[in-house]
Amino acid sequence: MGKRRWIGLMAVSALIAGGVAPGNAREAMRDRLRERLAEREARPKAPGGETISYGSDALQTLDIWRAQNAKGPAPLIVFVHGGGWKRGSKDNASGSFKPRHYPAEGYAFASIDYRLVPGATVEQQAADVAAAVKALVDRASGLGIDRRRIVLMGHSAGAHLVALVGTDERYLRGAGLSFADIAGVIPIDGAAYDVPAQMKDGPAIMQATYAQAFGTDPVRQKALSPTLQAAAPNAPQFLLLHVQRPDGVRQAEALGKALQAAGAKAEIESFPGTGLQGHAEINRRLGDPAYAATATVDAWLKRVLG
Template identity: 70%
Template sequence: MTKTAKVLTALAAAAVLASPILAQQRRGGGGERVAPECRQEIIELCGRGRGELRTCLRDKYAELSEGCQSALRQRIEARTGAGARGEGAARSGALAPQQTLAYGSDPLQGLDLWVPEGKPAPLVLFVHGGGWKRGSKSNAMGRALPGHMVEQGYAFASIDYRLVPKNTVEEQAADVAAALAYLLKQAEALGIDRSRVVLTGHSAGAHLVALVGTDERYLKAVGLSFADIDGVLPNDGAAYDVPAQIEGAGPMMKETYAQAFGTDPARQKALSPIAHAAGPNAPAFLLIHVQREDGVAQNAALAEALKRAGTKVEVGSFAGEGLQGHAEINRRLGEADYPATPVVDAWLKKVFGA
């Protein structure tokens, strides 16, 4: 990776924050620092405390919308002289998708697909995070993951889905099922082994795959069932019991949860994977998480509920705290020296019978 790329990836937030990002305008002229909608997005993601803002943005930069990322990159380039080369260099090291496909009519119902050469490959389908209201298949996962999955002999799909508040969490779970149905319908032409499938996702994406893996209605609506899935791998989710998560959330996240799940207790329960875990469920789960207090508790509760139902479940607990750990387990999964990678590899081999 070039020096420019390292600036744009490792120092993205800190460089911009050399002058306060929350200020409305430059003193003495010069126009706005960052567009108001981007400032608001950053506040929703990281809060208003400047001390925490630097670390939060550096760790969660990938969860910002593409427009906000572009605005920040432009400010970095202006400060570092990186110029127009920056964006391409920042994305170097990632394996480019072989195909970008539409699984629905909405612009956000699209997916990127990587397939290894040779015989039909087991499918790993990834669902990005971003608080149910932001994120993208292109920027909300670690750069190493697609290439690593292909090296392991798996097809890998990263999907977009419709976002809150324009759409609902129910529609997002429906999008996960629809994307899977689209791929399995064309499995032979795409080089996918439709008999071996795992769903995975990070953060909000972890919640969505856990919901689809415990509430079969979403799969049945597209002509599938739990028989079409071999396993579910939620990565550092913390909304498996939505009412409990809302109860313990701070002001910033409470607002995010209220926007996603509303205030109706019955709806919150219906969108809680733990409420459906009594079974039937997808055949096997691997719950991986870092040491966030709410995440640890939520993963333990879901694991226990799945075990009581007789579902095969394993838990992987890894170092990392707060937002930094939450971002790292997503950003680094697929890197050979990251501890979660061999755990995930071993579980996938077992689930796929490789």
């Protein structure tokens, strides 16, 4: 048995010995691994960022970096972090490359916090995404932003949230916006675009997280599923990125087909990487010029935003 696997089994055994049920022990171990990955990937905040509150809750804040050397209002990328809808933050789950790379490419870049489960619902989280965009739109002239060239980008649970906001217009309407205010959406390696399917076929280790986020009501689960909300209208363009996790591949392809059938332009791009490590790497390294997904996203942004 490999050393890494032996250590993992010993850790799970210790949790079980401490009175944690086997299934919960595996979930607790996975939570600890995620937290360690987040800590390892955390970097000092890129210089030049400004923090803005977009609501009264302490988590309703965002950081924004202005476009460098912009000649006139700049396009805006709004990033939504992952973390199973219950953890993560703009400070440790955005990766270190994005707030440097995108402003250097001529885009303003914002990374948002949002209220977390169980203190908030997934519906409130999607509303937070829309509210953060509205706060930036309202400050567009002062921040040098072109309010008509906005792209939503999110990783993991954040990929689900930006896809949901990009397919169910009620969240944008609740903030006084519409799909006309969103030029495109980039979900990164999400795996809950069809919630009922993921709760049926997804990894057993994630089922407690899904149940906490989406509950047991099939009607609510469907309403929170971008794939099942993808009938027109939608945001006009999508770029779906995934690594080689079977459920992530399956879910991205199904969402892409649903969007295309509804008349939205949806591209699907596949990259190397498996398991939690590949899932984390595509987020951590996006914006690194040496990482393949960076060039793919850069080319798409230039086509969509000009």
